[in-house]
Structures are given as C-alpha cells and as structure tokens.
Amino acid sequence: MRPAGVLRLALLALTAAFLLFPALFAPMLRPLAPPNMPVIYDRASLSSLALSHLALVAAAIIPSALLASALAILVTRPAGAEFLPLSRALVGFGQTFPPVAVLALAVPVVGFGTWPTLIALFLYGLLPIFENALAGLTGVSGAVRLAADGMGMTPGQKLRRVELPLALPLMIEGVRISAVIAVSTAAIGSTVAARSLGEVIIAGLNANNLSFVVQGGLLTAALALIVYEALGMVAEAARNRLGLPAEPASRPAG
Amino acid sequence: MRGRISILLVPLAASALLPFAVFRANRIAAGEPRSLIETLGTAGASAALLALGLAIAALMVIRQPLWRLGVAVPLLVSLVLAMGWGAARLGADAPTAARIGPGAGFWIALTLAGLLLIDALARLRPGPAARLGFAAGAVALVWLLLGSGVLAELSVMEEYRSRSAAFWREGGRHLWLAFGSFGVAMAAGVPLGIALARAPRLRQPVLGALTAVQTIPSIALFGMLILPLGWVAANLPGAAALGIRGIGMAPAFVALLLYSLLPIVANTVAGLTGVPRSVTEAADGMGLTRRERLWRVDIPLAAPVIVAAARIVLVQNIGMATVGALIGAGGFGTFVFQGIGQTATDLILLGALPTVALAFVTSAVLDAAAGLLPGAAP
Structure with a gap:
C-alpha cells in the first residue's frame, strides 16, 4: 500500500476511535483541562455532533452543486451567452466575500440556529462549483465540438454525451473546494447555534478549557481532511474513467 | 439575442414596492417595515420613482457599455443618498433610541444596480490602469459619501459613532x-x-x-x-x-x-x-x-x-x-x-x-x- 493510503486509513481509524470511544483519549487530554472540569465534551456526544456537522455540509452543498451546474450550463448555451461576462465578473467579486461575512449577514435575515449556517454554506458553495463547471464546459476543445456536430448530435445530445462528461472531473474538483470551505464555515456556524463540532471549540474558548478546544480542533480538522481526501478520490476516479492524467489538487480556503 | 440582460430591470422596478427602510424602536428591537412613501414622503417618493423609471428606460435603450456605466453609477449613488435622506426624515420625529436601517427594497435595488454596473464594467474590458482608476474612484466616492454626513442618521453609522x-x-x-x-x-x-x-x-x-x-x-x-x-x-x-x-x-x-x-x-x-x-x-x-x-x-x-x-x-x-x-x-x-x-x-x-x-x-x-x-x- 502506498504511504498516502496508509495515512488516510490511519486518519480515518483514529477519528472514528475518538468519536466512538472518547474516554480512551481522556488521559492524554487531562493535563489541558482545568481542575474539576470535564475533560471530554459532555453536553452532546462527539459522534452526534460530527454527524450533524456532515449533514449540514451535505444539505447545503448538494443543492448548491445542482444550482451552480445548472447556471453554468445556462450561461454556456447560446440563449444565456449574454450573461457570461456578468457571471464571470460575479464569481471574481463573490470570492472576495469572506464566508464569515455571509454567515453573519444571514443571521439578521433568518435568525439563529441551523438556517443562517445552511444559507451561508449554500451561497458560498455556489461560487467554486460554478467557476469550475464554467471552466470545464468552456474548456471543451473546438475539434471535439466539431466532431460531435459531424456525428449529427443535437445540442442536447452534445451536452449530455460530450460536454458534461468532459467537464465532470473539474466540476467534482469544484464540489471538493466548496465542501472543504463548508466544513470550515459550518464549524464557525456554532457561534450562531448550529450543531457542529465547532460547538466543542467555542465551549472550550468560553470556559477556558483547552481540552475542549484541542479535541474540537483536532476532530474538525480531521473531518475537513477526510472530506477533502474522499472527494479527491471521487475526482480521481472521474479522471481515470476519461483516461485523463492526474491533476494537482486545487486550492481550498476557509 | 442582445438585450436579455434587461431581465434584471424587472426586479429592479419591483423593488420599489418592497419596504425601503426598517424602523426599530431601539438597536435590538424587531424591525418594522417602512415603504418608499413612508420613508421619503409623497414628494420625495415621486421624485425617486421618476428617477428610477428614467434610469430603467435608459438602460433598456442604451447598449453602449460606457453609457450604461454612466447610468448605473448615478443610480447606485442616488439610492444610497435616498436611504440617507429617508433615515434623517424618519429619525426627525422619532425618539433618540430609535434606529433606521435599510429595508429589503433598498438591498434588492442596490444589488441589481450593482449587477448592472458590474455587467457594464465587464463588457468595457478595462485595462489594468483603468481598473486601478475605477477602484480609486470607488474608494473616493465611498469616502465622500461617508464623510459628507448624509448617511449620519443610518443605524450602522450610529453604531460607528458610539465606538x-x-x-x-x-x-x-x-x-x-x-x-x-x-x-x-x-x-x-x-x-x-x-x-x-x-x-x-x-x-x-x-x-x-x-x-x-x-x-x-x-x-x-x-x-x-x-x-x-x-x-x-x-x-x-x-x-x-x-x-x-x-x-x-x-x-x-x-x-x-x-x-x-x-x-x-x-x-x-x-x-x-x-x-x-x-x-x-x-x-x-x-x-x-x-x-x-x-x-x-x-x-x-x-x-x-x-x-x-x-x-x-x-x-x-x-x-x-x-x-x-x-x-x-x-x-x-x-x-x-x-x-x-x-x-x-x-x-x-x-x-x-x-x-x-x-x-x-x-x-x-x-x-x-x-x-x-x-x-x-x-
């Protein structure tokens, strides 16, 4: 097995062990907790927080991916071509908008809880997926398009059988970037009462309990890395299916 | 095919029907909507609607990006000015604890005017020097608006003044x-x-x-x-x-x-x-x-x-x-x-x-x- 594969498995096993049997790790964290304070977060089980964290990300990113792909398809058709310069400029503008600002601005509109976080994750998730889908769809070479036309394909067939399959690896890379940013923003969402692993970090900061901060931090980081690696494997599978060479990973931020 | 971007003008026009401002009895109270007429008065609201109508008509006809920019920028600035004046007008006969902020109508109009401006800019394809010029112009404009005191009655500015x-x-x-x-x-x-x-x-x-x-x-x-x-x-x-x-x-x-x-x-x-x-x-x-x-x-x-x-x-x-x-x-x-x-x-x-x-x-x-x-x- 390659070293990367061993590292991935070890990360997965350690994270699962920590989530399911946190008491095993308590002796290591003991020195970080102030005396008479709990070592392991006790207001909710860590595994339920991790699941809720992942559910938030999935609930926001799946609709985000569908809408962003639909929009990218729309602006690359002749009927929507007039919106192409605007949408390109908007992607550039939108990326400068910090995810925390989106989260904070959603609170006044929809109140506290899960909703502002979901909205922020959904909106912010649109940009990387749209950008990558656009790059994928406009990157299909002229020769390939001509060949498809020559085979007598209708515009619909060309989209389904040629353009979308060729753009798929890049679109998955976009989903990967969005999902990693979403894991990060969902953690910050705990400041507005969303249920995620960020809750553990924030409880630790408020109570001055470094043990909470460190276990929440490690688990949140592990969750992000697992999501990143898992979607990386999906993207690689999509590239392999097309016989494309492996591409260097795109840059997440958050 | 050209002119489909005009679809953005529909929600821009419709935003005039939504509450332009939000009135709060104090800084954390729930907001009460205030329509365009309530915010600016009959005369002010008529003038605002007339200006909005003219801008929309101009944007429907004009195709040249530079001229579209020449409509979008004043539209954006007058929206902000109207908000400032409206806040001053609503604040004049309200208790000092009351806060006036922008409402949904303002935000939607601002977003659409912004989109039209970005579209015009993207079509102009300015070179790097021109882009620097635009950025400097935008910063100067915002500085001028904030410094002039026109926006002083807006709730965000009240928060700023107290800290x-x-x-x-x-x-x-x-x-x-x-x-x-x-x-x-x-x-x-x-x-x-x-x-x-x-x-x-x-x-x-x-x-x-x-x-x-x-x-x-x-x-x-x-x-x-x-x-x-x-x-x-x-x-x-x-x-x-x-x-x-x-x-x-x-x-x-x-x-x-x-x-x-x-x-x-x-x-x-x-x-x-x-x-x-x-x-x-x-x-x-x-x-x-x-x-x-x-x-x-x-x-x-x-x-x-x-x-x-x-x-x-x-x-x-x-x-x-x-x-x-x-x-x-x-x-x-x-x-x-x-x-x-x-x-x-x-x-x-x-x-x-x-x-x-x-x-x-x-x-x-x-x-x-x-x-x-x-x-x-x-």
Missing part, C-alpha cells in the same frame, strides 16, 4: 494581522518556492503538507495554536515580553501565516518552472551565473504568478482575520461576533462591511498590479 475609537483600533489590528502575516509568509515562502523549484523530489511532500494545513478549518487551527504558543510564552525566555501569548494576536498571526504559505510557495514553484527552456538556455548562453539568471530572468518572468498568489493570500487573510476575534485577536471580527451575541444587526454590519470593502479593494488593486507587470499575459 469610533474601537473601530479604528480594531481596523488597525485587522490590517496588521492580514498584511503582517502576509509579509512574513512572502519572506519565507518565496525562498522556499525557489528551493523547491530546484529540488523536484521535495516538491510533492512539502506542497502536500501545506495543502493539508490549508484544508484545516480556520476556527480549528486558531484554537489548536493556543496550546503551542502558550507553551512558548511560558517556557521561552523573552517570548512573553514580545507579546507572545496563548490567546490573542500571536496564534491568529501564526495561523494566517501558515494558511498563506501554500498559495505563495505553489505559485512561486509554478512561475519558476514555467519559464520556457529556450529562455533559460539563452540566459545560460549569455554567460549569466545561476544567481544572475534567477534575479534577472526567472523571477521577473515568474512575477505575475507570484503577484496572483499575493492577491489570493491577502483576500483570504482579510476574510479569515475576522475569525481571530474568537480567540481574542481583535480585528473587525470583534464587532461581528459581538453583534451576533447581542443580536444587533447594525453591529454585525459594522464589522462585516469594512471587511468586505477591504477585501474588494485589495483584490482590485493587486489584480491591476499583476496586469501592469511587464511579463503579464494580456
């Missing part, structure tokens, strides 16, 4: 966090990138490790750094005197520095390895030493890619410095999280708006700067 000293102090900290960590990351990342460009075997592991760091959510990295920095402060003589502590600026600064490394190192490597072979061979043929070639050929050619990394890093740092407020690092995030805690919308805006503006301006300036470099792609 103007804190605003500039936290703003200074925000800049120091974002730009200071960027400076250190450049000083460390560019040499590291040069080294990696010459050592292909080390490239993958180092870039892989930096990618993993970049993947760690900000709140987790900020939190986890409290531990090592607390240890350094307690055990390294002189560290505490330098201001290094477990919480506060130090962990936030280090976290932003770590996040900054990947784009800088990766782009330096990409820029240097992207120098065409024929160019390096010509330089060697001219008898340049390795160091001369690096400074006079490789780095100038890689500069646009490195400046692009600087833009990514600064935009990212300005946004993420906000999260530093959670570990006591200060910055504009202080207002955002205070506002969230007090459910005070205006306080959230006081922190979020300058952060967004700072990121926009920095991005525009560096984008233009990259275009002005001699080696830049057209």
